Amino acid sequence: MVNRKYLTAGVIIIAAVASFLILFVDWEARAVKKHLHTLAKDLEWSAGENRLAAAHRIRRLQEGLAENCQVDIPGYGISRSVDKKDVPTYMLMARNYYKDLSVDLEDMDIQSIDLPQAQAIATAFVKATGADGRRNDAVLALQFRLQKVEKKWRVTEAKEIEVLER
Amino acid sequence: MVDRAVKNFFFPKITVRYLLRVAVVAVSAFIIFKYVFIPFRVQGESMSPTYVTGSFNFCFALRYVFSSPVPPDVVTIRMTGRKLMLLKRVVATAGQSVEFRTGRLFIDGIKVDEPYVSGRYDWNRAPVIVKPGHVYVVGDNRAMPAEAHTFGQTPVNRIVGVPLW
Numbered sequence: 576m577v578n579r580k581y582l583t584a585g586v587i588i589i590a591a592v593a594s595f596l597i598l599f600v601d602w603e604a605r606a607v608k609k610h611l612h613t614l615a616k617d618l619e620w621s622a623g624e625n626r627l628a629a630a631h632r633i634r635r636l637q638e639g640l641a642e643n644c645q646v647d648i649p650g651y652g653i654s655r656s657v658d659k660k661d662v663p664t665y666m667l668m669a670r671n672y673y674k675d676l677s678v679d680l681e682d683m684d685i686q687s688i689d690l691p692q693a694q695a696i697a698t699a700f701v702k703a704t705g706a707d708g709r710r711n712d713a714v715l716a717l718q719f720r721l722q723k724v725e726k727k728w729r730v731t732e733a734k735e736i737e738v739l740e741r
Numbered sequence: 742m743v744d745r746a747v748k749n750f751f752f753p754k755i756t757v758r759y760l761l762r763v764a765v766v767a768v769s770a771f772i773i774f775k776y777v778f779i780p781f782r783v784q785g786e787s788m789s790p791t792y793v794t795g796s797f798n799f800c801f802a803l804r805y806v807f808s809s810p811v812p813p814d815v816v817t818i819r820m821t822g823r824k825l826m827l828l829k830r831v832v833a834t835a836g837q838s839v840e841f842r843t844g845r846l847f848i849d850g851i852k853v854d855e856p857y858v859s860g861r862y863d864w865n866r867a868p869v870i871v872k873p874g875h876v877y878v879v880g881d882n883r884a885m886p887a888e889a890h891t892f893g894q895t896p897v898n899r900i901v902g903v904p905l906w
Contacts, residue, residue, distance in 0.1 A: 682822025698820040712785060714827065714891075716820040738820055738827065739878065739893035741869070 604685040607693050607721055610728040612680055614639045615699070621675040622704075637662045641722055641731040648735045650715055673711070676703040691723040696736065777802055778905065779823060787880030787890060788828050790859045791815065792904070800826070802902035809834070810876050810900055812848075813857065817901045818878065826901060827891065829878035830857070839877045839894075840868040841887070846879075860884025869894070876900070 617636040620629060637659055644657045657665065669676070683697040696718050703711045720732035753759055774780060778799040783792045792798070792815075800817045810816050810831045818827040833839045833848050840847040844861035847853065847868075864887045871877045871894050879892035 681824040682820065684821060696821045698822060698825040700825055714820060714825055736821070738818065738899065739829075739891055739895050741866075741893040 601685075601688070603688050603690070603693070607685055607688070607695055607728055608683055610639060610721070611683065611695060611697065611719060611730075614730065615678040615680045619677045620670060633663050633666050636666070638727075639729060641724070641729040644730055645732040645734070648715065648717075648733065650713060650735055671706065673703045673705055674708070676701065678702075693721045693723070693728065695719045695721070779817075779901070781817070781826065783828060786885075787882050788815070788830070789882045791830075791857050791881045792828060799905040800902045801905050804903045805897075805900060809897060812853075813855075814903060816876075816878065816903055818895055818899050819901050823901060827878075828904065829880055829892065831876045832879055833871050833877040835871050835873045835875055837871050837877070838868045839866075839871060841866040844883060855881075857881050858883050862886055874898075 614636060617632045617639065619632075640657070640659050640662065642659050644659070645655075646657050647654045679700045679702075680697040681700060683695060686694045686696060688694075696716065699715045699717050701713045701715065703713075705711045716736040716738050718732075718734045718736050719730055720734075721728045722731050723729075779802055780797070780799050783794055783796045783798065785794055811834060812831050814831045816829060816831055818829060820826065832846060832853070838847075838849050840850070841864040844864045845852055846855060850868075858881055861883050862885055864883060866887065869877070875894040875896055877892075877894045880890060883890070
């Protein structure tokens with residue numbers, strides 16, 4: 576009798592938690608956020624890191640982007656459509672400019688999800704050391720457009736939001 | 742007597758009244774430090790020597806509830822949220838003309854005395870008229886090329902508040 580009482584209470588609690596998760600958690604928004612944070616992590620590199628690990632990260636970065644990704648970041652003098660297969664070349668070029676680089680995405684907000692597309696904004700804190708050893712940190716407000724292809728989110732556009740207009 | 746007071750302070754009786762008091766303090770602290778006095782740490786050299794990298798401060802977010810930013814206020818500017826903000830000095834308001842000649846700031850064609858500026862790089866920028874609803878902000882550290890410095894005009898509604906000290 577007692578066991579049945581506990582069992583019933585357990586089932587009710589599990590059902591309540593499951594209902595809450597289904598009704599109130601936006602799983603697509605969470606997936607978009609996770610995807611962007613993963614891409615930011617894959618953008619990192621440090622001096623003297625393992626080449627195999629670096630190649631693996633570049634590969635993951637490549638997979639996270641659409642076939643053609645429009646990148647407009649005037650702060651870094653980038654404004655071009657990036658072909659997915661050219662990502663390793665661009666990454667090698669970037670590694671010649673910076674000895675190490677890390678990107679933290681903060682204040683991320685999913686502005687809209689209209690499947691299969693989504694739009695998000697975030698503030699990127701870029702910490703970098705130039706090839707000459709000088710710190711080159713920057714804070715950028717970015718807007719991302721993503722598309723869901725074969726159940727995976729891919730970035731189709733990354734654009735800098737102008738906070739201070741010169 | 743003192744022993745009992747100390748004991749009660751460190752090991753209080755968990756009563757409903759005590760839990761209520763803890764809840765009120767926690768909620769008040771959350772509201773105050775989330776929306777009124779937002780703690781932040783300065784990172785970067787753009788506002789040195791006034792604010793040096795690593796220093797700690799609070800952003801007073803109610804400063805412009807009944808007023809607008811005016812020169813030479815130091816303000817925090819939100820990017821896409823409040824976790825990362827820019828710290829800059831207001832040098833001009835809507836309708837004013839901003840110009841840099843050989844590192845000197847000119848507002849409406851008149852040279853501005855800026856005792857807070859440390860070094861001066863050879864900045865030269867053509868006059869820009871500040872748009873309505875905007876302010877022009879720039880950092881105090883001008884000892885760097887203009888290209889390496891983040892400055893310009895921003896909507897007033899992007900301004901979160903002012904540093905407390």
